[in-house]
């Protein structure tokens with residue numbers, strides 16, 4: 001069973017057009033194991049997307065290293081990270097499926113062709129990839145929509161296709177960057193439930209970014225709170241509200257428990273404190 005390890009990672013975006021260099025992440029240490037659903041929460045600009053981009057291999061750390069199993073993740077460009085882990089280098093790859101806030105469906109393809117697209121790129125034969133795509137479309141409740149185009153689907157259905165497409169590659173890890181942020185409240189709740197079902201059934205590692213404290217609390221096995229300037233992980237919470245929800249299927253009941261309300265207050269006060277500091281720092285400049 002593989003583990004994702006992030007060790008002493010910092011990311012500095014170089015200065016551009018007379019501006020200053022930005023330390024987006026500083027000294028990040030994080031381990032994500034099989035079945036962990038890690039949710040990142042924090043004020044805008046604290047480096048959540050930068051962290052996801054590192055895990056995906058879209059960018060490289062300025063300092064430190066990331067490993068998945070016994071090989072390193074090096075983003076592009078492939079800068080030396082001072083680790084000798086053999087020749088195998090994982091950049092962006094099928095072992096980490098990414099779901100973004102806005103669906104990224106190819107408009108000229110129907111739902112099933114979009115879903116099997118990654119397997120096609122890998123050279124998997126048509127019959128096998130159709131079977132896989134159909135399996136995951138069923139998992140996300142879209143078995144009757146194989147031949148619809150993206151524009152014929154609601155926002156929530158489009159995100160379901162995005163999730164099915166990421167799963168069809170059978171990644172070890174799902175990376176989700178605010179996947180539910182653009183949806184209305186009811187659709188959002190039903191997709192939260194869907195994601196927890198997917199998590200329970202597949203036992204995959206997941207890394208999920210959100211701005212919603214309630215969503216973070218409901219989904220996470222581990223919630224990390226990040227703070228800006230520079231982006232750091234300041235607090236971690238091991239949680240089990242997701243298991244409570246899966247047992248009773250009643251989000252309101254879980255969210256109205258004393259433990260949920262207490263943890264929500266604690267996290268809100270951390271985030272509001274960070275936001276106040278950021279505002280004050282802006283005024284000082």
Ligand SMILES: Nc1ncnc2c1ncn2[C@@H]1O[C@H](COP(=O)(O)OP(=O)(O)OP(=O)(O)O)[C@@H](O)[C@H]1O
Pocket residue numbers: 013014022023024042043044045046047048049050051231
């Ligand atoms: N390509 C880039 N070049 C320069 N600076 C960047 C780049 N990408 C992000 N940044 C800066 O790095 C910091 C962290 O950005 P990032 O997008 O990771 O934060 P975030 O927590 O995901 O923000 P949000 O919640 O608003 O999406 C911010 O100050 C941002 O302006």
